[in-house]
Amino acid sequence: MTRVELEKTDLTAAELAKLAQKEPVILTRKGKPLAAVKDLSGSDWESISLANNQRFLDLIEASRRSYQERGGKTLEEVRQELGLTPKRDRRTRRKRKQV
Numbered sequence: 001m002t003r004v005e006l007e008k009t010d011l012t013a014a015e016l017a018k019l020a021q022k023e024p025v026i027l028t029r030k031g032k033p034l035a036a037v038k039d040l041s042g043s044d045w046e047s048i049s050l051a052n053n054q055r056f057l058d059l060i061e062a063s064r065r066s067y068q069e070r071g072g073k074t075l076e077e078v079r080q081e082l083g084l085t086p087k088r089d090r091r092t093r094r095k096r097k098q099v
Contacts, residue, residue, distance in 0.1 A: 003028055 002025045004011060011019075016037045017045050019025050024036040041046060066072070079086060 001026060004035075005029075006034065 002019055002022055004016070004025055004027050006027055006029050016025055016027075017039075020037040020039045021041070022039075024039075026033050027035045027037065032095075048063065073081075
């Protein structure tokens with residue numbers, strides 16, 4: 001992680017973005033973290049938007065809490081009830097490709 005003190009730098013946004021391709025860059029003001037610059041190449045807009053949407057994150061957390069407290073059905077159980085074929089494990093597919 002690279003730290004950049006805003007008071008002491010003349011880096012441009014483009015230069016910060018280039019630094020962030022290697023590792024996250026933390027911008028500081030008076031020694032305290034202010035913002036982060038992170039490489040998002042390979043990400044899609046929807047994932048970035050949802051990952052930074054507090055209402056969405058709260059909804060996911062409430063759902064997880066509800067599942068732990070009251071139980072629920074796994075994705076596999078739902079697929080079976082709907083008569084869908086079991087989803088293959090991604091890890092299994094990767095192993096097969098590597099062999």
